[in-house]
Amino acid sequence: MSKKKTDKDKTNKKGRDNLFIKYPPKSKKINNQNVLDEDYPIFCFKYLDDVSIKKCKDHKFFYDFLMRLQKLSKLGWSEIRQSHRHAYGLESIPKEKIKATLPTCITPEVKDLHVFRANGNNLPLIGIQIQNVFRILFIEATFGDIYKHD
Numbered sequence: 001m002s003k004k005k006t007d008k009d010k011t012n013k014k015g016r017d018n019l020f021i022k023y024p025p026k027s028k029k030i031n032n033q034n035v036l037d038e039d040y041p042i043f044c045f046k047y048l049d050d051v052s053i054k055k056c057k058d059h060k061f062f063y064d065f066l067m068r069l070q071k072l073s074k075l076g077w078s079e080i081r082q083s084h085r086h087a088y089g090l091e092s093i094p095k096e097k098i099k100a101t102l103p104t105c106i107t108p109e110v111k112d113l114h115v116f117r118a119n120g121n122n123l124p125l126i127g128i129q130i131q132n133v134f135r136i137l138f139i140e141a142t143f144g145d146i147y148k149h150d
Contacts, residue, residue, distance in 0.1 A: 039076040043069055044135045047103040056141035064119035090114050097147040
């Protein structure tokens with residue numbers, strides 16, 4: 001029968017803490033009451049299809065993509081809507097332009113998808129905005145993988 005470890009058991013012979021991960025004090029709570037009311041995008045990757053990005057071996061592409069998401073989050077939806085589509089803005093495209101199979105969250109009544117630029121070279125990030133949540137469906141690592149560009 002094993003005995004339950006106490007806080008004293010979590011230190012080694014020299015008195016050093018054996019825990020690698022420091023847990024925050026239990027008394028601190030994150031206030032999430034108004035997070036959905038704020039004006040910045042929340043990015044959801046639940047429906048992300050790897051059809052284009054699985055072939056991408058360029059780590060800079062992914063770094064630039066993450067920095068773009070950070071910048072978009074700082075701007076907020078109102079600034080995004082005022083920005084040019086090839087800068088930090090977004091545009092709509094008909095869902096029929098998408099070559100890949102759409103996920104089940106895109107129901108028949110959805111006509112258009114939304115496109116951001118994934119990084120500075122105008123490769124698209126395709127998804128759909130529902131309130132302040134942007135569901136990322138595709139990230140195009142090579143032009144034309146996801147949809148035909150006009």
